Amino acid sequence: MDSTTLYFRQGPSDKVYQASIQPKDQGFMVHFAYGRRGTTLTTGCKTQVPVEYQVAKAIYDKLIREKTAKGYAPGPDTAKPKPPDAPSQHSGIHCQLLNSITDQQLDQFLFSDEYWMQEKLDGRRLLLRKDGDEITGINRLGFPTAVPETIRRDAAKYPRNFLLDGEAVGDTFHAFDLLTIGSEDMRNKCFSVRYLRMRDMLNAFYHQHIREVKCLSTPGMAGWFHQFKREGKEGVVFKHKDAPYTPGRPNSGGSQLKYKFYETASFIVTKVNDQRSVALSLFESGTLHPAGNVTIPPNHDIPEVGAVVDCRYLYAFKESGSIYQPVFLGPRGDIRAEECTISQLKYKAEVPVSV
Structure with missing residues (x-):
């Protein structure tokens, strides 16, 4: 099938764009992946359902024309990640999602003997699975996603099958939980057991691009918390040491909770403005409401209308719903x-207000 990898390098930008036509059922799908070279690529599909080859080819050719017009050019394909499976093919794996805690709740976790703390990385959620010779990435929704070649090579060195949960930051995978190893399902075991087994596993082979997210406990947990905050880290996660791995997000609370040092949120792009800026919106009761604008840095592509993007911000205004001092992530x-x-x-x- 048709497949192209394009590269763009100018100033601080070093980006890659992949497009391919892949057969599905009785038709064809047009897939794409893009991002900084050597990082976990953002993947998607231009066709929501299988279409005839001529239709897919027209969409594919239009993508290539648009990218080459922006300065992208063909290059060697040797370092590109393996194209992900079609997004409609769910992996059957569901990750555990966390609720946040407030400042008022913080002390009950910082000084608890029942909870362990890990740094929250500013990356992309990724489950890394090794099954024989096949290395697969799975995103937070449970769909296959591309894995940087550096992570893929390291994962292949371990002799047994495994499923790790973690965050991809650039070309490095930061592992914070072990779900399976060999034929053993670890998800029903308590977190302390899973973490120690993961540490033993990672100590058993050389892996420059797979790193353990260290666990911290009392005494001393509060000191690490304040150090992370001073260093400008994203936040921390508190995990009950006796809790199993529970897929999905609870309605409230939970055995694993996160605390962020700054605010972030996911927005829908509703307009592309002038001067590398886009308009952001959020849903309330099924209706989209404006949430302000954000400038797109030169090392990022301008997202299309309808895309979901993450932004950091200082706070939001109650009256307008707009965010203050947004930073595109x-x-x-x-x-x-x-x-x-x-x-x-x-x-x-x-x-x-004083009376």
């Missing part, structure tokens, strides 16, 4: 549009 192909709701926002604290 990147596209999020692993987050559904319906998850982009106003309930994500943290608002500026109101100052009491």
Whole structure:
């Protein structure tokens, strides 16, 4: 089938764009992947259902024309990640998603003997699975996703099958949980057992691009927390040491909870403005509401209307719903549009009026 890898390098930008036509059922799908070279690529599909080859080829050719017009050029394909399977083919794996805690709840976790703490990485959620000679990436929605070649090579060195949960940051996988090893399913075991087995596993072979996310416990957990905050880290995760791995997100609370040092949210792009800026919106009761604008840095492609993107911000204004001091973090192909709701926002604290 048709497949192309294009590269763009100018100033700080070093990006890759892949497009391919793949057969599905009685028709064809047009897949794409893009991002910085050597990182976990954002993947997607230009066709929602299989179409005739002539239709797929026209969409594919249009993609290539648009990219080459922007300065992308063909290059060697040797270092490109293996193209992901069609997004409609769910892996059957569901990751555990976390609720946040407030400042008022923080101390009960920081000084607890029952909870262990790990740094929360500013990356992309990735489950890494080795099954024989096949290395597969799985995103937070459970769909196959591309794996950087550096991570793939390291994962292949381990002699047994495994399923790790973690975050991909650039060309490095940061593992924070072990779900399976060999034929053993670890998900029903307590977190302390899973973590120690993962540590033993990672100590058993050389892997420059797979790293363990260290666990911290009392005493001393509060000191590490404040150090992470001073260093500008994204946040921390508290995990009950006796809890099993529970797929999905609970309605409230949970055995694993996150605390962020700054606010982030996922938004839907509703307009491409002038001067490398896009308009952002969020759902409330099924209706889209404007949430402000954000500038797209030169090392990122301008996202299309309808894309889901992550932004960091200082706070949101209650009256307008707009975010203050937004910073574009990147596209999020692993987050559904319906998850982009106003309930994500943290608002500026109101100052009491003296009477």
